[in-house]
Every structure is written in C-alpha cells, then in structure tokens.
Amino acid sequence: MRVRVLGSAAGGGFPQWNCGCPNCREVRAGGSSLLARTQESVAVSADGEHWFLLNASPEVRAQIESFPALHPHGPRHSPIAGILLTNGDLDHCLGLLSLRESQRLSVYATERVRHGFTENNVLYGTLQRFPGHTSWPGLEVGKEIELRLAGERPSGLTVEAIALPGQAPLHLKAAIHRGHEWGEPHPEDNVGLLIRDTRRGATFAYFPGCARVTPAVLEAASRAQCLFFDGTFWSDDELIQLGLGERRATDMAHVPIGSPAGSLAAFASCPVPARWFIHINNTNPILREDSAEARVVREAGWQVARDGLDLTLDRKGLA
Secondary structure, X not given: OEEEEXXXXXXXXXXXXXXXXXXXXXXXXXXXXXOOEOEOEEEEXXXXXXXXXXXXXXXXXXXXXOOHHHOOOOOOOOOEEEEEOXXXXXXXXXXXXXXXXXXXXXXXXXXXXXXXXXXXXXXXXXXXXXXXXXXXXXXXXXXXEEEEOHHHXXXXXXXXXXXXXXXXXXXXXXXXXXXXXXXXXXOOOEEEEEEEEOOOOOEEEEEOOOOOOOHHHHHHHOOOOEEEEEOOOOOOOHHHHOOOOOOOOHHHOOOOOOOOOOHHHHOOOOOOOEEEEEOEOXXXXXXXXXXXXXXXXXXOOOEEOOOOOEEEEEOOEEO
C-alpha cells in the first residue's frame, strides 16, 4: 500500500491567513526550519495507479497538482477513484465543491456526514449536474467494506470505519441555534479509517480527529502497521496561552499531545510500530524541529507528518 500526505495542517493551513502567532510569522519570513503546510488530506493506493483521497481539503486542486500520480492520463480523466470523509468539518469536505467539472465522484461517508453535506445545501447542486454525477457509498461503523473502482472492480483496498470521540461540525451545531434540528452527538459524526491492502496484508489507521483516546481507539490502532493520529494541539490551553482564543483543545474535540492524559501517554503501550501526528495546528510547537516538544515526540517514537511524505507499507510495516 502506498500512502502520500497531500496536506498535514489543521483547518486554516500553515501559515493561517489571519494568524500572526510566532510560528506563522516565522514561516512567512522564511529562512527557518519551519515548513509551510496545506490542510490535511492523504492519498492511498494499492497499485500506484488508482488512488483514494482521505478527506478533500479546500486546497485539493493544488494538492492534486503537487503529486503527479494524481494527474489525468487523458483529455478527461482522473486517477482518483474515490474520496473518504472522516467527518463533515469544512476543512475535510469543502474540496468536494472544487471537483465539480463533470467528473464522476464516489464519496464514502457515514450517513450522518452525507446528510450534513447534502441536505439543505444549495452548493451541492454543483455536484449533481447529471444523473450519477456523485454517488455516496455508505460507511457503517465497525463494518469492513471493499473500496471499488469504476465498473465495480475491486481496488485491492478495504476500509472499516471506527467511531472516534468527537462532535458535529461547527456549521451544523450552529444550525441548531437557527431552529434546525441536528440532534445529539452520534457515533457517525466523526470516524477513523482502517484501510487494509488485501494482497499485501498491510493496514493503515487514519485517525486525524479524536477527542479522547479510549480503549476502543487503542484496540483499533493496534491492528495497524502504521497510524496517523490527531496532532492538532500540544497542550489543552495552547490558544489561550498565546492570546488567540478562549477555547481549549478538548472544547474543540481534539486530545492534546502533551497533556498528562494526552495522546503520547495514552499510546505509550500501543504496539503500532510506525506513528505520525497529522492535522497539526499552526500554533503547535512540534512544527519546530528544534523545539523541546518535537524532541519529546521523537523520543516517544512518533514523527510529525509533512506535505509530500510518501510511505510504502506491507504486512511487516514500512517497506
């Protein structure tokens, strides 16, 4: 299985357009070890020819252009066989609207995520230009399904949706206050993906957003040779300390990396051999390779994802 990181930053990217935090100021100035990052998205393939995107970021066009394997092979063609959504957050699904040029799309999502994106959304009409323009194969929590190519051919990959602690997207939570009913939090609001290469036996765990590391999360991750996990914030009060907001990481359904009950401590005994943090907020000190926090991450056996990272997995792990 081949895994390519198209984008590794949290919503807003790095630098964020309206942020003047120390990290954003320094990466704009250039000349440092800080690397600019686009908003989180990953491409996976079993054969190197047909690819599935994990989330569709607002920067999806530039991300496709950055990776030649995703370029068209003919006048009207795309190697992208499907798109899998982990939730309905705008940084994960807005890119769908940029893929509107009469190309058939197959979008794998839970029913809650599909409903949140398509219902009462006038912009969705741009993905309904002709019959069958966009199809929505369902993701059911705990059920492994085969990812399909055009003509219902097998892709060599399967996916199992894993319910992750989280919350509904902000724009849908706001709709409740406008008199619309979205209901209580649901296991389908936020999922991780266990993607398995049926020929090579490799399994890739993709959990870019997670509010808490539960026993169920650890069990699912332990089934993989490689894990990409929520690296949004280092500390719970990161934004507060920088004077950039009043909400904590846990208020936004992200488990902080370095807190006593954070992801580093929670995964200390998890056997997954290769692990990366992804969906990294512009304020996170792990973006600085020479920071104390980045050293702690490396010493704990983790790495920090970057745009352009390219991995190959088999049943033994990284090939």
